Amino acid sequence: MPKPIARFDAESVRDSWDRAADAYAQNQASGRDYYRYAFFGPAQLALCGEVRGLSILDLGCGNGYFARALAQRGARVTAFDISPRMIEHAKKQEAAQPLGIEYRVLDAAALPAGFAPQSFDMATSCMALQDMPNVAKVFRGVHVLLRPGGRFVPSITHPCTDTPHRVWERDENGAKRWLCVDRYFERGSFEYTWDGWGPDFTTEGFRAPLEDWFGWILQAGFELRALKEPRTTEEALRKHPDLEDAGRVPYYLIFDLMRGS
Numbered sequence: 214m215p216k217p218i219a220r221f222d223a224e225s226v227r228d229s230w231d232r233a234a235d236a237y238a239q240n241q242a243s244g245r246d247y248y249r250y251a252f253f254g255p256a257q258l259a260l261c262g263e264v265r266g267l268s269i270l271d272l273g274c275g276n277g278y279f280a281r282a283l284a285q286r287g288a289r290v291t292a293f294d295i296s297p298r299m300i301e302h303a304k305k306q307e308a309a310q311p312l313g314i315e316y317r318v319l320d321a322a323a324l325p326a327g328f329a330p331q332s333f334d335m336a337t338s339c340m341a342l343q344d345m346p347n348v349a350k351v352f353r354g355v356h357v358l359l360r361p362g363g364r365f366v367p368s369i370t371h372p373c374t375d376t377p378h379r380v381w382e383r384d385e386n387g388a389k390r391w392l393c394v395d396r397y398f399e400r401g402s403f404e405y406t407w408d409g410w411g412p413d414f415t416t417e418g419f420r421a422p423l424e425d426w427f428g429w430i431l432q433a434g435f436e437l438r439a440l441k442e443p444r445t446t447e448e449a450l451r452k453h454p455d456l457e458d459a460g461r462v463p464y465y466l467i468f469d470l471m472r473g474s
Contacts, residue, residue: 368466
């Protein structure tokens, strides 16, 4: 169960992801992160649509999974993360299989610093915004960097199920019956231990109800084009049967936002 924490800022987030980076990258390479590869990652790519020739900024890129997926589809990608160690892993993969991705170490809350206004056709963020201390400022910074008509397509953990209390009720055989969630309206920072990623590691995040997320989006000046709550596909279920619960309740949320003219 995630635990509340007293400190949640750029320095603490950077430190936690630097410590986690090696184990995280190793498990992604091993296929352990199949939720990303077989479930919400493909759904987010599908919502992005045709990206060939677009200039794209990828926020909180980690070791570069989503940046690589975009570049493989013909996008010109600039990607950054707050963790220097994560960027080291991303650059190693770029060196091994060059895709023309430019990687930087940067705190997303510093945007639009470091880039010219209206210099990107699209921005993306794959499951990273909920790990950032100042999401409202991030949305405002991204808005400045997009050209008129440009899109921001980020994914987050779903606020309705990623709650302070979240437990699957199980039957006598251990099968999942229903998901019990509570304290949805609580706002605050927390730390989460990634069990089974050997060695285990802990990272930080922030939770807020949907009304906060939509408030940040609208206050930044974005228009909502679409909203996606991804479900597992039949193909994914055949490969990973334990994704069955992700077809019953929404674990993730993907926004398709646009900067107006």
